[in-house]
Amino acid sequence: MSVLVFADSNDGKVVKSAFEAVTYGSKVASSTGGHCEVVTYGNVDNDQLTALGNYGATKVSVDRSVSDFDPNRLARLVGSQAEALGSDTIVIFSHDYTGKSVAPMAAAHLKAGLVAGAIDYPNTDGGFTVKKAVFSGEAFARFSITTGIEVISLLPNSISVEKGDGAAEVAEISPDLGDSRLRVKEVRTKGGDGILLTEAELVVSAGRGLKGPENWGMIEELAQELGAATACSRPVSDIGWRPHHEHVGQTGIAIRPNLYIAVGISGAIQHLAGVNGSKTIVVINTDPEAPFFKAADYGIVGDAFEVVPKLLSAVRNHKAALN
Amino acid sequence: MKILVLISKAPDTTTKISFTDGDTKFNDQGVQFVVNPYDEWYALVRALELKEANGGSVTILTVGDATNDPVIRKALAIGADGAVRIDAQPDDAYQVAYQIAEYAKDQNYDLILGGKETIDYNGGQVPGMVASLLNLPFVSNASKLDMSGNTATMERDIQGGVELVEVDTPFVLSAAKGMAEQRIPNMRGIMAARSKPLQVVPAAAVDGLTSVSSYELPPAKAEVRIVDADNPEELIDLLHNEAKMI
Ligand SMILES: Cc1cc2nc3c(=O)[nH]c(=O)nc-3n(C[C@H](O)[C@H](O)[C@H](O)COP(=O)(O)OP(=O)(O)OC[C@H]3O[C@@H](n4cnc5c(N)ncnc54)[C@H](O)[C@@H]3O)c2cc1C
DSSP states (O other): OOOEEEEEETEEEOOOHHHHHHHHHHHEEEEETOOOEEEEESSHHHHHHHGGGGOOSSSEEEEOOOOOOOOHHHHHHHHHHHHHHHHHEEEEEESSHHHHHHHHHHHHHHHHEEEEEEEEOBBTTTSSSEEEEEETEEEEEEEEEEESSSSEEETSSOOOOOOOOOOOEEEEEEOOOOOOEEEEEEEEEEOOOOOOOOOOOOEEOOOOOOOSSSGGHHHHHHHHHHTTTTOOHHHHHHHSOOOOEEEEEEEBOOOOOOOEEEESSSHHHHHHHHHTTSSEEEEEOOOTTGGGGOOOOOESSOHHHHHHHHHHHHHHHHHHHHH | EEEEEEOOOOOOOOOOOEETTTTTTEEOTTTOOEEEEEIIIIIIIHHHHHHHHHOOOEEEEEEOGGGGHHHHHHHHHHSSSSSEEEOOOSSSHHHHHHHHHHHHHHSOSSSSEEEEEETTTTTOOHHHHHHHHHOOOEEEEEEEEETTTEEEEEEETTTEEEEEEEESSSSEEEEEESSOOOOOOOHHHHHHHTOOOEEEEEEEOOOSSSEEEEEEOOOOOOEEEEEEEOOOHHHIIIIISSSSOO
């Protein structure tokens, strides 16, 4: 089967989650005897596009006439490419903000079944099933897609990127996408070189146990020392100690980093829902009965105000010893 | 302004999830259902605020059988004017979106709001599919919505920030945290909800494009390994040598 991957870019560079999606797409293509193409848009550096060949793409089609984000138009862009590849194409998105906007529209446009937030490769023996987390990470389901074209959005951090050699052929396209009815006025990024929570491999998170926003310095320092992003529990963002975009859990964002360090967070079921996909969980809490310890791999029973500074110097010593 | 809010029922957030029929069905025995938090806290409350400021009406719509009625009454108690229930068993996002689009296509809504995802299937597909089927502009994961006349200004969550986007009605959006604050229904609202109109609409003929073939629970977690509070070096050592995380 042919595979079409939608790749997003930022500031001329292909985003990290797209490397995962292309790796995924080219593996699916080779296991089903097809090839993997990519469709993208905007002002992306050409060498970035050629380099998608490193992840297994044979061809990249780019529509440079689309500059502003509009899911209606991008869904048509993907739709036109998918239809050109044929009626048994598999279309792959990354389940990031872009994919969450475009994939449902593209799927409806193509009248194709969509599995949103897949965490593994599809099973194509006698059907087409894909695994995803449901009930906010408390269970998994295998969804089967019954249409000729299948659409999958891949949850970031679910598979490892595989990089080899190869150069993709780049083609400029500009199909008719209709006029945009959205007007993008401004893009505000949080600035700095901070690591994005949704892409982070390591996360340091803290909750109400920290007592006040003025105590987050040590959390930020620990995160910086580890190269981690920071996150928080819901009450902490509700009372404004931390920004909304750091709120993880069932009603915040769901993350699946390799390492999640939770400091002064009780581990309520709604919080766990957003982080239980983490590969390793460390909990630091004064209360040995805190429910979070049941979901943890490693724990320290102790006061954050004593443990975190000690941990910070242990991390520094560890890094110094490695150098 | 005529506003439609898409509401889904979802198991209460503390539900112990289990499955029946050889792990092919969600076990809803004894499960408390609530209005999906994103639909209620953000989409519905913001719709009500806009109606309070600018006039108009707020209708809620759900696709499902009569077991949804208590959840619909709850949303009415919070302040919606009326409700529509499309009498179809929801089993796939496209099938649900198609039902909604078929109903909404000649109702002239200015605004169709949904939550960013449901907390049971976490798909986040329905609002975008509705927009596609109705050929309306779509803004997903909106965390702020202001209206001025027929023009909406929104903030949409993006990787590492927000995008400010403007669109004229009619359009569809999916709501994320930040758009409004949760409202607790009061006694008067609960009383009033009993007599608000709930229109039941027959299902349109459409098939789903996906189905669940099986469920599974995550493997049980091994016992936590406790490290002495005075010896965080041991934790670093474990993370480095055992977990290989740092
Ligand atoms: C519908 C619904 C949705 C929800 N969604 C979310 C969600 O998405 N995300 C979320 O996080 N929550 C969510 N919640 C809230 C959730 O139920 C908990 O209330 C919340 O997670 C608790 O936050 P916390 O752990 O920071 O605070 P607390 O529960 O107050 O816990 C603080 C913890 O810190 C520990 N502590 C205190 N002092 C120290 C110290 N000096 N050092 C170390 N530890 C210390 C305490 O022992 C305690 O375990 C939701 C709730 C509902 C009803």
